[in-house]
Amino acid sequence: MEKMLEVKHLEQRFDLNKGILDKLKLRNGKLVKEERIVKAVNDISFDIDRGEVFSLVGESGCGKSTTARTVIKLIEPKGGIIKFKGNDITQFSSVEMLQYRKKIQMIFQDPFASLNPRQQIIDILAEPMLFHKVVHNLKEAKERALEILEKVGIRPEQAARYPHQFSGGQRQRIGIARALAVEPEFIIADEPVSALDVSIQAQILNLLIELKEEFNFSYLFIAHDLSVVKHISNNLGIMYLGKIVEKGSKQHIFNNPMHPYTKALFAAVPKLTGRNLMNSKEIEGEIPSPINLPAGCFFHERCPYAKPVCREEMPDEKEIEKDHFVLCHLY
8 A cells, every 4th residue: 555644753843932032031030041832743653545534633732733734844844754655855845845735735624714815716726727737728727627616516607706705615615626626646634624514514524535535535634523533534643732642543443442531532522321431531620731741641630540650751652453552651
């Protein structure tokens, strides 16, 4: 199986200090230098094969979207390696990345913010086709744009409208159409259904699955809803504070969750019976700040099973069963 994406030990940090004066703080009558760095992604690794859907799941603020934007190099990584189809693109400049831009496309969480309000829909699709030379001229670009819009459920007579004239679900379909316009091989879908009604969510998910089967895309799918990722994923990674604490196939994660945080996520899903089917203890407390990460395992302050070693050492990744990995001292 061809590897579409290989991510090894990826790191992303953001310096909140604007300059040297921002770093200087008065503590007990003395000037001290204080670094304020957000550690958003902390040494994560995963692979995605051709035709596979790999989902990253976790609470808001855990680093899922930052991972997606770093992988596509909208943000330069601070550490680690990113390989696309075997080519190391980690240090590529914006000019060197141009040849990969049409192969890797992104569907954004907020479709309205990602569409140019001054352009008609047909021009939003035609422009990237002409830029990446997918077509020979404007006439061919507009013909292809109409075909793609029809494929995602937008009628040809709607192509001359502007983004504000569409509903949220329709705008997300247009976002998907724009990603398809340049014939990509790999698509990053950053919470593409979180802002939509449940009935529209199902339509968009089914559309993404149909397109994957037709064009053999690979997806990196970002979500915080377990029911959504169960519907579309082959493999999953569970993220907490910028770390992947558990990863494996959909069957592994849903049938045999191992990490206390994964179990807590399942336990939090509303159930008609009112019973906690995972037999998991509830987690308490707030998520620690990514500026001041806790020592040892990042989850130990909220973990009901924490041991002394959890407070001192970050656990190593362990393979519990074939291709099922967990980051926890309990195993």
